[in-house]
Amino acid sequence: MNSHPAAQARQAGAPQAATTVRTAVLHLLRSFGMTTIFGNPGSTELPMFRDFPADFRYVLGLQEAVVVGMADGYAQATRRPAIVNLHSAAGVGNAMGNIFTAYMNRTPLVITAGQQARSILPFDPFLYSAQPTELPKPYVKWSIEPARAQDVPLALARACYIAMQPPCGPVLVSIPADDWDQPAELVEPRVVSSAIRPEPAVLQRIGDALDASRKAAFVVGAGVDRDGAWDEVLQLAERHRARVWVAPMSARCGFAEDHPLFAGFLPAMREKIVGLLGGHDLILAIGAPAFAYHVEGSGPHVPDGATLCQLIDDPQTAAWTPVGMSAVCSIRLGVQDLLARAAPAIPRELPPRRPARPRAEPPVAGERMSVAFALQTLHEVRDQRDIVVEEAPGARSVMQEHLPITRSDTFYTMASGGLGWGLPAAVGVALGKPGARVINLMGDGSSMYSIQALWSAAQLKLPITFVILKNRRYAALQDFAPVFGYAPDEKPQGTDLPELDFVALARGQGCTAVHVERTADLRDVLTQALRSTGPVLVEIEVQ
Ligand SMILES: Cc1ncc(C[n+]2csc(CCOP(=O)(O)OP(=O)(O)O)c2C)c(N)n1
Numbered sequence: 001m002n003s004h005p006a007a008q009a010r011q012a013g014a015p016q017a018a019t020t021v022r023t024a025v026l027h028l029l030r031s032f033g034m035t036t037i038f039g040n041p042g043s044t045e046l047p048m049f050r051d052f053p054a055d056f057r058y059v060l061g062l063q064e065a066v067v068v069g070m071a072d073g074y075a076q077a078t079r080r081p082a083i084v085n086l087h088s089a090a091g092v093g094n095a096m097g098n099i100f101t102a103y104m105n106r107t108p109l110v111i112t113a114g115q116q117a118r119s120i121l122p123f124d125p126f127l128y129s130a131q132p133t134e135l136p137k138p139y140v141k142w143s144i145e146p147a148r149a150q151d152v153p154l155a156l157a158r159a160c161y162i163a164m165q166p167p168c169g170p171v172l173v174s175i176p177a178d179d180w181d182q183p184a185e186l187v188e189p190r191v192v193s194s195a196i197r198p199e200p201a202v203l204q205r206i207g208d209a210l211d212a213s214r215k216a217a218f219v220v221g222a223g224v225d226r227d228g229a230w231d232e233v234l235q236l237a238e239r240h241r242a243r244v245w246v247a248p249m250s251a252r253c254g255f256a257e258d259h260p261l262f263a264g265f266l267p268a269m270r271e272k273i274v275g276l277l278g279g280h281d282l283i284l285a286i287g288a289p290a291f292a293y294h295v296e297g298s299g300p301h302v303p304d305g306a307t308l309c310q311l312i313d314d315p316q317t318a319a320w321t322p323v324g325m326s327a328v329c330s331i332r333l334g335v336q337d338l339l340a341r342a343a344p345a346i347p348r349e350l351p352p353r354r355p356a357r358p359r360a361e362p363p364v365a366g367e368r369m370s371v372a373f374a375l376q377t378l379h380e381v382r383d384q385r386d387i388v389v390e391e392a393p394g395a396r397s398v399m400q401e402h403l404p405i406t407r408s409d410t411f412y413t414m415a416s417g418g419l420g421w422g423l424p425a426a427v428g429v430a431l432g433k434p435g436a437r438v439i440n441l442m443g444d445g446s447s448m449y450s451i452q453a454l455w456s457a458a459q460l461k462l463p464i465t466f467v468i469l470k471n472r473r474y475a476a477l478q479d480f481a482p483v484f485g486y487a488p489d490e491k492p493q494g495t496d497l498p499e500l501d502f503v504a505l506a507r508g509q510g511c512t513a514v515h516v517e518r519t520a521d522l523r524d525v526l527t528q529a530l531r532s533t534g535p536v537l538v539e540i541e542v543q
């Protein structure tokens with residue numbers, strides 16, 4: 001006989017409580033449209049998923065980094081919060097790297113973490129979480145273990161609203177295993193609008209500065225596409241004939257990279273940013289920090305004679321911005337308010353076009369192909385509507401030259417720098433955009449942090465082309481070494497990656513895979529892979 005009280009009650013034909021924590025939570029998630037649950041279960045979650053409703057779908061990830069990465073991609077692709085279920089302290093611990101990334105990505109994630117039953121918490125039970133609300137800090141916006149079981153549904157509603165308040169981000173609710181069968185009241189969804197318009201007086205000053213400018217530059221960040229402001233930014237740039245730069249380390253696209261006003265990508269280095277923006281009298285950062293730096297620098301943050309203005313959805317970012325004027329607002333609403341002003345009376349001169357992109361050459365006989373040649377070929381055979389999810393640190397700048405992004409919602413990478421996000425995020429994006437083709441561009445090193453995502457992609461039969469750039473090393477670190485005082489011929493420790501077989505790793509998880517090293521094969525292999533209805537991994541040997 002089953003010893004669980006709920007099972008005994010069911011077997012005895014006893015009436016079920018009208019509403020339990022479980023039914024109230026499912027009701028709430030359903031009314032929010034959050035019926036896809038990303039998770040990796042443990043004993044503390046088994047009571048949550050008993051009588052799992054048919055209109056819900058559980059997406060299993062085989063490690064918690066995969067679970068959170070998939071949910072992040074899904075939430076970004078759908079512009080909705082995603083729900084994640086993790087197992088106690090161990091699960092949250094495994095997930096932490098990608099929770100950090102979701103926080104930096106400003107991705108709304110509602111994470112529930114299983115906790116041991118309240119009745120045995122006094123005895124430090126097996127697999128409990130000692131300080132569940134502290135564990136994920138500071139990379140959750142809010143965390144709670146409700147004081148009483150019946151408070152769980154209300155806590156989850158609050159968690160959803162907080163996750164969606166700009167800047168969006170992850171939140172965590174720790175739920176003891178014995179809460180699910182407790183009585184609770186239904187919580188109905190409410191309209192909670194958190195988008196804010198800029199302060200009119202400040203917007204007017206920014207608009208006046210823009211009108212007075214003769215040579216404006218825009219620096220567009222991830223906030224543009226995240227907030228669906230692509231078209232508005234394009235309109236504003238054309239009106240002011242501003243050159244448009246992509247912000248350093250931007251995790252999303254913000255402007256068509258084939259547009260005559262597109263100027264290029266700013267690096268994460270202070271002096272280089274100042275050099276590239278030289279000659280502009282106004283710099284308008286839109287949905288971007290000003291600026292994200294990766295290495296030390298000194299001197300001014302903007303060129304002499306330039307004024308910095310910023311539209312930003314994050315008060316913290318506005319607070320640390322070193323110079324200029326910042327308006328905290330929804331990016332789309334802020335740009336719309338600028339567009340609502342009269343256009344400048346005298347049209348500006350068209351700025352010079354960016355030089356044409358260089359062509360990559362095929363390799364000379366006996367040598368491996370360059371990353372540039374591989375990505376140029378990929379660009380030639382792919383459709384502009386295909387979505388690129390990238391985590392290939394050493395190849396990023398090459399990708400920017402040879403794989404231009406020209407449409408909204410077609411580029412995602414992580415804002416944090418933490419590896420292990422890209423592969424599962426591609427799975428989440430594909431789930432969130434049914435019908436779209438996803439190209440997951442990965443370094444060989446980066447793909448190993450969450451390689452189990454291939455299994456989820458195969459199980460879900462998603463149309464993803466995983467492109468692994470196999471250079472057998474952590475090239476980004478080797479290339480970076482001279483900045484940290486290494487001699488030109490000195491290789492940093494722990495940066496070689498011999499003997500990795502991605503075809504075997506993919507096939508071992510039920511995913512089709514092909515190895516390519518000859519340029520003559522590359523085009524056909526990629527064309528075939530991009531036509532496949534299910535996932536295909538293409539391992540490309542590169543220099
Ligand atoms: C979680 C995590 N661990 C380590 C690093 C340090 N790191 C930055 S780039 C990089 C190498 C990435 O290698 P690969 O994906 O092969 O790309 P490549 O540099 O070869 O283009 C490493 C290990 C990191 N950013 N995040």
Ligand SMILES: [Mg+2]
Pocket residue numbers: 443444445469470471472473474475
């Ligand atoms: Mg590599």
